[in-house]
Amino acid sequence: MAERGSPPNINARRLGLYLRRVREIVELSYEQAAARTGCDPDWLARVETGFARPAVAEVERLLERYEVRGANVADLMLDLATRPAGPEWLASLTGVKPLKRDALISEAEACVVHSYGILQIPPLAQAEPYTRLLDAHRLPLHNPEAELEIVRERQRFRAGGRPRFLDLVDLFRGLPTAKASFATKYVNRDLLDWDPQGRTRIRFSLMPEADSKLLDIRTSPVPERIAAINDFVEAGYEVHVNLSPVVVRDGWLEDWAELFDRLGDALSPAAREQLAAEVIFLTHNDRLHEINLGWHPKAEEVLWRPDLQQAKRSQTGGRNVRYRNGHKGRYVAAFTGLMAERLPFCRIRYAF
Incomplete structure (x- = not known):
């Protein structure tokens, strides 16, 4: 079982929410689901709340035992399981507060991308010089290079390997x-x-x-x-x-x-x-x-x-x-x- 001690981020919580909804749709209690899948009920509860991060194979086994492997949402859950901490470029960043990390993961995983949607960069900004000017006026202690690099990496990331809007x-x-x-x-x-x-x-x-x-x-x-x-x-x-x-x-x-x-x-x-x-x-x-x-x-x-x-x-x-x-x-x-x-x-x- 792929268990980690860090607090749950939004990707882990999303995956857990999907798994819980599937379990409830097939009308299984924790004990019944554990008996059907061969896992511990406590571990299953931790997965559904995001505190345990299952491996892809574990998610696939749950879906097969729930008899929903052919559902459209199954592929989405398997895809999420490959990035329990969010995209690799974000997982490697240090010093990002949990709330902002969740916001960045949500943007990175979204089907529609707002090019400048995070805290320091206004939604209407259309150019890098505009962003730098905003930093100079309102955020003199902020490092615009770090923020712009987050934006660039976020826009290069494609959840599931294809354009998000196509999804x-x-x-x-x-x-x-x-x-x-x-x-x-x-x-x-x-x-x-x-x-x-x-x-x-x-x-x-x-x-x-x-x-x-x-x-x-x-x-x-x-x-x-x-x-x-x-x-x-x-x-x-x-x-x-x-x-x-x-x-x-x-x-x-x-x-x-x-x-x-x-x-x-x-x-x-x-x-x-x-x-x-x-x-x-x-x-x-x-x-x-x-x-x-x-x-x-x-x-x-x-x-x-x-x-x-x-x-x-x-x-x-x-x-x-x-x-x-x-x-x-x-x-x-x-x-x-x-x-x-x-x-x-x-x-x-x-x-x-």
């Missing part, structure tokens, strides 16, 4: 009552060969080119995203558009009208028939504003508009800004009215 497409292809959905500003044509059979929704983020050149840094050009929609619909994806952030500035409605016309002209009948949109007006916060002033001040001329915005305290204590009450309602009405005129076939899922 998600495979999963939802067989779920008749649920769909996978994600928004993107990047056109990845490798996804065209994955046969989602209508069970994965891609939401291409769009904005006028004038805004995109200023705000969408290191992303696929907006015309390329529009041109990809027909191909992804033909490949079996449901494709919607994410119209965000909507930035109020001089000439904003005219630029959106031009974008709507370009989108309408580019779409095939099949793409038009299934198209829907989500509309999200700009929100911003004081912390990113201060960072952007040192890195990309031009963008702040349209993002930070005290004459149009009002403050709202976030749940985390930050000072967010959004367009003023009353004014925003008129902006939303003007925008959705323009959509109804230029894209009458496009359903608006929500707008705020």
Whole structure:
């Protein structure tokens, strides 16, 4: 039996949770399961709580004796058993607190990867220089090299040896009552060969080119995203558009009208028939504003508009800004009215 004395991390707890659920589904008590599998009931309880880390062969024997070896989740459990401490690159790191280690393992094992999702790196960061600037402003005692290396290693890791998002497409292809959905500003044509059979929704983020050149840094050009929609619909994806952030500035409605016309002209009948949109007006916060002033001040001329915005305290204590009450309602009405005129076939899922 592969037993270790360290506290259980999230991978060991996940594996234990899956094994417990399987045992309960086949309606076995600890004593009955132990008798069927030939193991000690106490060891089985420790496995199911993550305090004992079974070898792959031990997990396979449990699944065979539970008569569920052919289930889809069985392969997932066997895969988890190969990495009880998480991916090798993370297991070798020292000085990482348990809570952060669990967060990193969760990111590394996830089907969808947020490129900069851990504690010191903001979710909206799109470039290494941005991260370094944030460290210089807010974390003067932090070592950005160590954090960036964690990010690089995490992104190189592929759970089960294949792209994590492909696992998600495979999963939802067989779920008749649920769909996978994600928004993107990047056109990845490798996804065209994955046969989602209508069970994965891609939401291409769009904005006028004038805004995109200023705000969408290191992303696929907006015309390329529009041109990809027909191909992804033909490949079996449901494709919607994410119209965000909507930035109020001089000439904003005219630029959106031009974008709507370009989108309408580019779409095939099949793409038009299934198209829907989500509309999200700009929100911003004081912390990113201060960072952007040192890195990309031009963008702040349209993002930070005290004459149009009002403050709202976030749940985390930050000072967010959004367009003023009353004014925003008129902006939303003007925008959705323009959509109804230029894209009458496009359903608006929500707008705020």
